[in-house]
Amino acid sequence: MHDLAQRSKGVVDRASLYRTVHLFEQLGLVQRIYIGWKYKIELSDIFTHHHHHISCLGCGKVVAMTEEAEIEQLISQLAARHGFTAQSHQLEVRGYCPLCSQR
Ligand SMILES: [Zn+2]
Numbered sequence: 001m002h003d004l005a006q007r008s009k010g011v012v013d014r015a016s017l018y019r020t021v022h023l024f025e026q027l028g029l030v031q032r033i034y035i036g037w038k039y040k041i042e043l044s045d046i047f048t049h050h051h052h053h054i055s056c057l058g059c060g061k062v063v064a065m066t067e068e069a070e071i072e073q074l075i076s077q078l079a080a081r082h083g084f085t086a087q088s089h090q091l092e093v094r095g096y097c098p099l100c101s102q103r
């Protein structure tokens with residue numbers, strides 16, 4: 001979001017930028033990925049293959065997990081157990097990357 005604000009400097013004002021992002025979010029075009037207390041805006045699953053992220057608490061590195069058929073299945077099953085048909089979900093894993101684990 002900070003990047004976006006920097007990039008749009010002189011093109012649109014901050015308020016319009018936030019309004020537009022909010023609108024896109026409501027339309028389901030983008031989604032907010034929370035990393036701790038910060039978040040980043042990413043194109044929604046409509047455009048990108050659905051995936052989850054692991055983020056490092058040490059250096060902030062974010063890795064996309066793409067191999068997750070089992071998680072998807074499990075989430076559907078859990079939702080079904082509560083009588084729900086799962087439409088969407090968010091799952092973020094936080095931890096330490098190999099580099100930060102060594103420190
Ligand atoms: Zn790290």
Ligand SMILES: [Zn+2]
Pocket residue numbers: 050051052071072089091
């Ligand atoms: Zn998923």
